[in-house]
Amino acid sequence: MAAEAALKAGTLLRELFEQPHQIRHKSAIDLVTEADLASEELILDMLQHSLPGVKIMSEESFAAYDDIPTEPTWIIDPLDGTTNFAHNFPWFAVSIALYAEGRSQVGIIYNPMQNELFCAALGSGAWLNDKPIKVSNVASLQNALVATGFPYDVREKSDAILAALKTVLTHVQGVRRPGAAALDLAYLACARLDAFWEVGLKPWDTAAGYLLVEEAGGTLSNFAGAPFSPFSPELLASNTLLHNDLTALLTEFSSAAP
Ligand code: IPD
Ligand code: CA
Ligand code: CA
Numbered sequence: 001m002a003a004e005a006a007l008k009a010g011t012l013l014r015e016l017f018e019q020p021h022q023i024r025h026k027s028a029i030d031l032v033t034e035a036d037l038a039s040e041e042l043i044l045d046m047l048q049h050s051l052p053g054v055k056i057m058s059e060e061s062f063a064a065y066d067d068i069p070t071e072p073t074w075i076i077d078p079l080d081g082t083t084n085f086a087h088n089f090p091w092f093a094v095s096i097a098l099y100a101e102g103r104s105q106v107g108i109i110y111n112p113m114q115n116e117l118f119c120a121a122l123g124s125g126a127w128l129n130d131k132p133i134k135v136s137n138v139a140s141l142q143n144a145l146v147a148t149g150f151p152y153d154v155r156e157k158s159d160a161i162l163a164a165l166k167t168v169l170t171h172v173q174g175v176r177r178p179g180a181a182a183l184d185l186a187y188l189a190c191a192r193l194d195a196f197w198e199v200g201l202k203p204w205d206t207a208a209g210y211l212l213v214e215e216a217g218g219t220l221s222n223f224a225g226a227p228f229s230p231f232s233p234e235l236l237a238s239n240t241l242l243h244n245d246l247t248a249l250l251t252e253f254s255s256a257a258p
Contacts, residue, residue: 001050002074002108003119006094008046009039010112013079013092017113023086030152031086036060039078039094047074047096054098059204068231072100075230077204080109081180095182097207097230104230107208107215109186118186118212126215128190135218135239136191144194144242147176147184151200161199164223164253168197171249185209188237189216195238195246197223199253203230210237219243223254 016035024032040060048056055069056062058076074096079085081092090113098106107126109118118133120126126133138144146168154161169175176193178184181201187193189212207230210220219240220228225247228235234254238246 002096005046006110009094010110014112036079075207080182084179095208104211107211120212120215133190138194139241141171144172146195149198181205197236206230223250
């Protein structure tokens with residue numbers, strides 16, 4: 001049902017992408033469009049009927065969380081990549097995860113412009129359009145293509161973010177900033193990227209993608225190498241082979257650093 005909801009919401013986003021947008025500012029550079037809201041409404045409608053009793057955490061309407069959910073919860077980003085969408089830059093996704101027992105059990109990410117559906121189920125593997133996927137076998141930073149992203153409060157944290165970017169940029173083959181964290185993780189899971197890092201991500205950005213990466217053989221942690229949770233502020237994800245080299249570079253930028 002989550003995959004069906006992601007496909008339907010993605011189809012709606014693709015249709016709305018062609019239309020003029022209604023854009024509202026949540027903060028100076030954090031936008032919401034009519035498409036975020038329409039996609040969310042469609043997904044909630046479908047999921048609330050499928051498994052009654054499962055709670056909802058969804059970016060635009062049910063985003064509050066003081067604690068990590070202890071009951072089964074759908075964690076939803078109805079449009080990941082809103083800034084891209086608002087600028088008619090065709091790179092965005094729908095992300096849906098089923099979170100229970102302290103971790104994601106199912107993760108679905110749909111890229112409607114490429115018609116690519118990424119799915120993962122805990123202990124069963126990860127797939128792109130029904131084909132099993134694995135992370136890359138790139139073993140040196142020199143040969144690695146990595147991605148990053150910038151949080152909406154980047155202006156307040158720009159020194160640390162740019163310092164971390166400079167450090168990674170000067171050790172790898174290339175750095176990309178595509179603009180949709182869920183797709184950054186999906187691309188890592190299917191070996192199109194070798195690593196990804198970002199600070200300040202929210203559970204709806206990562207809840208589906210982190211399961212994809214784990215099920216495809218990747219590793220996730222904070223910048224210092226401690227275990228990752230979608231409820232923690234730092235994410236370093238890699239194809240596993242690069243993880244030690246990347247934590248060595250990023251550990252000094254960890255908020256957990258001494
Ligand atoms: C954003 C995107 C972006 C990332 C931001 C996220 P949104 O999500 O994933 O790539 O850098 O940190 O907030 O607002 O487009 O759903
Ligand atoms: Ca997002
Ligand atoms: Ca969003």
